[in-house]
Amino acid sequence: xxxxxxxxxxxxxxxxxxxxxxxxxxxxxxxxxxxxxxxxxxxxxxxxxxxxxxxxxxxxxxxxxxxxxxxxxxxxxxxxxxxxxxxxxxxxxxxxxxxxxxxxxxxxxxxxxxxxxxxxxxxxxxxxxxxxxxxxxxxxxxxxxxxxxxxxxxxxxxxxxxxxxxxxxxxxxxxxxxxxxxxxxxxxxxxxxxxxxxxxxxxxxxxxxxxxxxxxxxxxxxxxxxxxxxxxxxxxxxxxxxxxxxxxxxxxxxxxxxxxxxxxxxxxxxxxxxxxxxxxxxxxxxxxxx
Amino acid sequence: xxxxxxxxxxxxxxxxxxxxxxxxxxxxxxxxxxxxxxxxxxxxxxxxxxxxxxxxxxxxxxxxxxxxxxxxxxxxxxxxxxxxxxxxxxxxxxxxxxxxxxxxxxxxxxxxxxxxxxxxxxxxxxxxxxxxxxxxxxxxxxxxxxxxxxxxxxxxxxxxxxxxxxxxxxxxxxxxxxxxxxxxxxxxxxxxxxxxxxxxxxxxxxxxxxxxxxxxxxxxxxxxxxxxxxxxxxxxxxxxxx
Numbered sequence: 190x191x192x193x194x195x196x197x198x199x200x201x202x203x204x205x206x207x208x209x210x211x212x213x214x215x216x217x218x219x220x221x222x223x224x225x226x227x228x229x230x231x232x233x234x235x236x237x238x239x240x241x242x243x244x245x246x247x248x249x250x251x252x253x254x255x256x257x258x259x260x261x262x263x264x265x266x267x268x269x270x271x272x273x274x275x276x277x278x279x280x281x282x283x284x285x286x287x288x289x290x291x292x293x294x295x296x297x298x299x300x301x302x303x304x305x306x307x308x309x310x311x312x313x314x315x316x317x318x319x320x321x322x323x324x325x326x327x328x329x330x331x332x333x334x335x336x337x338x339x340x341x342x343x344x345x346x347x348x349x350x351x352x353x354x355x356x357x358x359x360x361x362x363x364x365x366x367x368x369x370x371x372x373x374x375x376x377x378x379x380x381x382x383x384x385x386x387x388x389x390x391x392x393x394x395x396x397x398x399x400x401x402x403x404x405x406x407x408x409x410x411x412x413x414x415x416x417x418x419x420x421x422x423x424x425x426x427x428x429x430x431x432x433x434x435x436x437x438x439x440x441x442x443x444x445x446x447x448x449x450x451x452x453x454x455x456x457x458x459x460x461x462x463x464x465x466x467x468x469x470x471x472x473x474x475x476x477x478x479x
Numbered sequence: 480x481x482x483x484x485x486x487x488x489x490x491x492x493x494x495x496x497x498x499x500x501x502x503x504x505x506x507x508x509x510x511x512x513x514x515x516x517x518x519x520x521x522x523x524x525x526x527x528x529x530x531x532x533x534x535x536x537x538x539x540x541x542x543x544x545x546x547x548x549x550x551x552x553x554x555x556x557x558x559x560x561x562x563x564x565x566x567x568x569x570x571x572x573x574x575x576x577x578x579x580x581x582x583x584x585x586x587x588x589x590x591x592x593x594x595x596x597x598x599x600x601x602x603x604x605x606x607x608x609x610x611x612x613x614x615x616x617x618x619x620x621x622x623x624x625x626x627x628x629x630x631x632x633x634x635x636x637x638x639x640x641x642x643x644x645x646x647x648x649x650x651x652x653x654x655x656x657x658x659x660x661x662x663x664x665x666x667x668x669x670x671x672x673x674x675x676x677x678x679x680x681x682x683x684x685x686x687x688x689x690x691x692x693x694x695x696x697x698x699x700x701x702x703x704x705x706x707x708x709x710x711x712x713x714x715x716x717x718x719x720x721x
Contacts, residue, residue: 215545295555383649433616437645
């Protein structure tokens with residue numbers, strides 16, 4: 190396991206076509222929209238959920254890549270596991286010590302076994318005051334680069350759920366439903382990786398590689414009727430040379446510009462040009478040293 | 480020695496302690512949130528940050544966001560887990576502990592925060608259980624072994640260097656970690672964007688937590704008066720009640 194000793198700031202562009210990237214529970218599951226600007230939103234927690242699901246799938250829920258906060262879909266059989274076999278050597282601290290020492294031990298153990306704990310952090314009840322882990326990775330809300338519109342579709346179902354419903358309709362047995370989509374939206378999310386916090390949780394260079402992989406593939410394993418076509422498009426990683434970094438993040442993010450290649454409403458990724466210092470980005474992942 | 484940082488971001492949530500289930504933000508940044516921004520850039524056991532003034536540079540605007548959250552705290556491993564014996568597996572399915580919570584956040588915020596740090600002599604420091612050894616930004620910092628000839632000026636220079644380069648220990652944020660912010664060190668004697676023209680009594684606001692007893696931190700409050708877009712948070716002139 191290689192220690193992480195550089196700071197990273199990154200931007201991920203992802204898009205959605207005829208789908209609902211993130212429903213708003215406050216608005217009857219309409220896509221989240223900033224009411225003042227009309228830009229679409231996707232919350233940070235929505236993306237973190239997908240990253241957890243991807244890592245859970247890719248690593249089969251085995252330590253050290255277990256996922257603590259699971260979604261039902263990825264729950265699989267969990268057997269007893271020899272955690273000790275991982276080389277979690279804590280046994281030299283035998284004997285009954287104060288609770289305070291136990292907190293440290295438990296925290297370390299959690300970080301070693303659970304990918305989401307050492308990546309995003311966790312609030313744990315084991316401590317009196319210090320049972321908290323702060324993870325190195327911080328995501329912001331994703332925001333669409335242009336305004337989005339949400340369309341409402343009425344759909345029918347050629348069946349009913351209950352007998353009462355069938356009787357009410359006189360045997361017609363049809364119900365109506367609604368779904369919402371965004372015809373097209375390109376979203377941009379900013380993220381930060383803190384090397385000093387990575388040191389505290391044991392988040393390694395390999396973990397970071399898995400994180401980039403998750404960003405690329407998370408939508409590929411999140412297909413559903415609601416989502417439509419979602420995919421990660423461009424990931425631009427600014428790699429600093431030191432743990433504290435070399436430059437302010439805003440200066441780096443400003444180097445990314447986007448423009449339109451067509452007029453009218455955008456309906457495809459090819460309607461956009463994403464540029465780094467004026468050069469068009471072609472590959473999914475671009476690492477920029479700063 | 481005092482500094483002035485300009486910080487800005489798309490969203491912010493300085494949660495009112497009385498409304499933290501469905502979070503409602505204070506109208507402006509709290510001194511404790513401002514302190515955390517300085518600490519994200521530089522903190523050592525030898526220093527304690529004090530926020531003296533907060534200038535509000537953008538009008539106060541709101542946004543409501545409802546999110547699916549989890550109503551469960553992580554449980555730590557049991558002795559059986561640590562020993563590798565069989566037992567209940569850890570982790571939980573989020574669908575079983577679902578809570579939908581709305582939040583009333585601030586949007587498009589920009590503040591100027593003025594602060595200074597107090598140097599705490601070695602013998603007066605509260606021993607803090609540090610998870611990792613001291614952390615140095617680059618070889619320049621590491622080469623000056625800090626405890627050997629410790630003084631205030633060294634930390635002042637370290638902070639200034641980091642802030643100027645945009646270096647930070649972790650990305651600073653406006654109340655919650657998803658609301659990351661940008662920062663820059665500014666010289667208050669230069670021409671700077673003016674504060675908003677608003678004078679208001681914002682009522683009692685959280686000042687900070689008193690960590691004198693680390694096991695049981697106590698909240699402290701102050702009367703936040705917005706005068707021409709500026710809040711005086713200097714403890715020498717503002718009454719802070721525990």
